[in-house]
Amino acid sequence: MDLSLSTRTVGDRTIVEVGGEIDVYTAPKLREQLVELVNDGSYHLVVDMEGVDFLDSTGLGVLVGGLKRVRAHEGSLRLVCNQERILKIFRITGLTKVFPIHTSVDEAVAATD
């Protein structure tokens, strides 16, 4: 399965809905999308990963890169994920401390800390 990406705006947040597999082959597409959003002035991103079937370290690297970019503009990057097998990868790499991870898009959009 390939990677699918779609974006929409809710208030000042941009939701990036990701589906499929994020790996060494598809991660560059996600990177391009995040870079483009930041270049266009979207600094508060919510990456909805509920449709993601597979995530590897290349994908993690892209998300960390995205976080770095939005932070340079005092922005935020929040994740939405309820899937245990994906959450496990964030835990073993210690990235649960780096990313705010929410259970729903609504929760992520409402979050302000």
Added chain:
Amino acid sequence: MPTVELLFSAQPEHVRTARLVAAQVARRAGVDEAALDEVRLAVGEACSRAVGLHRNNGVQEPVRVLLNEEEKKFSVEVVDEVPGNATGSAPDGGDDAAADDEGEMGLAVISGLVDDVEVIEGETGGTIRMSWPTVAV
């Protein structure tokens, strides 16, 4: 002779094939269903790292994946043809530090996931060897 041996040209698009094949052979060998996600992820990480090493060093040889059904365990070896990289870094440090970091992160994921893992440095390149217990099928 391994149960299944896979050779693929060092292109990112083939990593998915490698991890799917590995997961399927693991399932047949009797690896617990709950561990198949780990097999898929760990083999994907090892293959991504090997692909990165080959590409960054201009190595034309394919990446080799050996899948072995053994007594009470299923083992995987992912073999690259770039010597001097057991720690995950490209030898010249390169102009591609990001790819280096990804290799390191890949190894971190593997060691976090797999209990039995070994990184072996050989004369012609490195091998990441991993195994999972199997149950009788």
